[in-house]
Amino acid sequence: CGMMVVGGYIITEMEAFKELFGVEVVPIGGGGIDGAEGSKLFLLDGDDEAVKEAVALVKTIRGEPKLTTRTIKQK
Numbered sequence: 001c002g003m004m005v006v007g008g009y010i011i012t013e014m015e016a017f018k019e020l021f022g023v024e025v026v027p028i029g030g031g032g033i034d035g036a037e038g039s040k041l042f043l044l045d046g047d048d049e050a051v052k053e054a055v056a057l058v059k060t061i062r063g064e065p066k067l068t069t070r071t072i073k074q075k
Contacts (some may be wrong), residue, residue, distance in 0.1 A: 013040060021054040022046060 014025040023046030032039040044051045 013042065017042065017044065017054055020057075021050045023050050023054055 029041035
């Protein structure tokens with residue numbers, strides 16, 4: 001069993017905020033414990049309405065279940 005090559009583009013959270021809302025983004029923190037491992041904290045700078053829209057979107061996905069993967073047992 002090999003790995004399948006999939007084409008695509010990598011878009012970071014910072015690039016997504018800029019593309020979707022036109023705001024400037026600065027990472028100011030990261031990490032976490034008790035299920036927040038890998039979390040990121042960003043400072044958004046831009047038009048008040050754009051920042052509010054970005055924050056509203058984040059609130060809709062905040063706390064979603066963590067991504068889990070299935071493994072295939074080898075014989």
